[in-house]
Amino acid sequence: MKFRLDEDQQQLQATIGKILAADRIQPRVRAVIDGKKAWDEETWQELVEFGLTAIIVPEENDGMGLSLIELAICAEELGRSTAAVPFLGHVLATIAIVEGGSEEQKARLLPGLASGEVLGSIALTEGNDTWAPADWRMAPEGTTISGRKRNVPNGDIAQLVVVGIEGGRLGVVEMAKPGVSCETFECLDLTRPICSIDFDKAEVELLQNGPAAATRVWDAALALLSADAYGGAWKITEMARDYVQVREAFGAKLAEFQAIKHQLANVVVEVEPTRGLYWFAAYTYARMPEKASHAVSLAKAQTTEVYDICARMCTELHGGIGFTWEFDAHVWLKRAMFDTAWGGRPQRLFLRATEFVDW
Amino acid sequence: MDLSYSEENEEFRAKLQEFLKENWPLPESIGDLKQREEEFRRRATEAGYMMRSIPKEYGGSEQPLDFLKGEIIREEIKKHGAPTEVVHIGTGRVVPVLLQHGTPEQKAYWIPPTVRREFMWCQGYSEPNAGSDLASLKTRAELVGDKWIINGQKIWSSGAHKYPFMVALIRTEPEDVAPRHKGISYFLLDLRQPGVEIRPIKQISGEPEFNEVFFTNAEAPIDAVVGGRGNGWNVSRMLLRYERAAFSGINWADHLIQRCVRTAKGTMRNGKPAIEDPAVRADIARLQARAMAMRYSAYRDMSMEAVGEPSGDYMMLQKLYLTEMLLKLDDITRDLLADDLMMMNPGIDTDGLKGNAKWVDASLQSLKIRIAGGSSNIQRNIIGERVLGLPRDGVGVNARSNREASK
Incomplete structure (x- = not known):
């Protein structure tokens, strides 16, 4: 019985803490805040190389097979540093597929997310205060969805988005496909800009174990x-x-x-x-x-x-x-x-x- | 991180359940209820379920620190309705100090009867002019031959009217010893003597729990000092840390939340139990979040200390965190009580919900723990200085010692 970080977890925290050290990251955050850059691609690349995007992905899908404990330790360091990186949406899209995908879906979708080659995000809420799966109203028509999802973190740069669907189901949409458009706004937190995504008969692939x-x-x-x-x-x-x-x-x-x-x-x-x-x-x-x-x-x-x-x-x-x-x-x-x-x-x-x- | 009940722990639980089945309730032939309870506790200690941190030679069961097993014991004893381990100053504070600082003779003399609760203890720290500023205490002990002769006054000694022994901080060195706390020693005193007068103080709750204790040429043997002359401040600081570290605060918080839920179930609002009101539910959940934060912060702290890792500052914060939580609890229960708040014993000697009397008392008592054992503002000073590294206050004696330190 113990409730402490083991040596590997301590090492993980120390290493990501170094990547996210204030003297490295704060100038980059400042560039984003002042509108010189849309987001901090440089830090994201460093984090991807470090393996941040692979942590929660099973080993058989090219990931590290670690747990949310390790990911949360990293989230603490990201919160401390305020790095302007698309972590939240990306790892939630990843987790959605890890938890909800069939073996075939995982094998197809996860390696790209784990390596950071594909950037993901997550689109859950539709109205105001509608985060619970029971609140989602977007219903598929055949293999397409239509409607608007709100508060999608870094949705404007994502290539793949996991969408919450009526009945607590989850679907994957490729942002480049027809019928998908993204609207950006002036956001409060400039390190994690959110946008709305409109789907107009956009092609969706339901995750097998979505609910x-x-x-x-x-x-x-x-x-x-x-x-x-x-x-x-x-x-x-x-x-x-x-x-x-x-x-x-x-x-x-x-x-x-x-x-x-x-x-x-x-x-x-x-x-x-x-x-x-x-x-x-x-x-x-x-x-x-x-x-x-x-x-x-x-x-x-x-x-x-x-x-x-x-x-x-x-x-x-x-x-x-x-x-x-x-x-x-x-x-x-x-x-x-x-x-x-x-x-x-x-x-x-x-x-x-x-x-x-x-x- | 691993909080799972391992196979070993499940075996431990099964054995404990067996022990409980065999040993509680005990037959009436053993004696009255009190005697049966004591006999149960004796057996539970022998079996390793109570007095776990105290060595066997002093009447404890000497078990390795294992907070999960501690949890299992607490859960199962409660579920079984058996007598629980009694938490008191003796085993909570005096024994840990003796184990760390006492001589073999002191340990052998004081610990076993304290464990058996034959020696019960009160505390003599504060004085009328030394509360938060404890180091300014004035009660003195002079060594005359092989005896200490003690003169002065202590105050806020809980239980001094019924407990014969006192753990006290007393000045043994000259007034001009600097810094002030270096002149203080840690004493174990027997109050049953002519030089000691005890006057109860009635609390705001009406109970006479506190006392003033006057020493007029009271006596103590030369070996009544623990940890060496002039070292009482350090010895007592360990004591205070122990007091603050006590897990009992967290268990108590959980217990109060459960009681708050029961009260909310029994209280009607708009024709429905108050527990069905979303605002009440969310408020109680807020308390639960705080209790959870305390429990797992303490688990973390202890897990790290157990392997020699620096665990940070949580234990220094817990007392203030707990007392602030009690203030929030009071907000909720006050609203549930409504008019019953105006009676000392609602539901007992007046109309009202049975059980509400406890809350009226608890509401008053929660103020006591904000003051006792280092008031909330003293806690804030400690946190500011030791956790955040901010400077000490610059007024009064601190201004003088700050000036001297900067010379």
């Missing part, structure tokens, strides 16, 4: 966003911690004022315990699937709510500079807001968690 996989995909999203939130929350807390030890007012460092110290202590006391929560969420997903929906719902709701309040408190501690575009605090704040909303708002997920208790 069983749909909940798993949603649950995986919730666990990964929890990890992202934990990583991001600690990083912006460290930024505030460092800032208050440099910035002076009234002839003293801000950190010398107890009000400042207590504000940061209040943040840390909320943030640090969410690590155990996201670990447990990822662990249940990988090893105790019957407990996963409960744990991931609580974890995502709690961890992202904490991230949001943490990002606000830490931005506030920076004073006026914190509210400027030039200063990076808003990158974390906006990721916190994205993490809170994508996949389902906290109140709804807290309520979802109660579907799995005996009260």
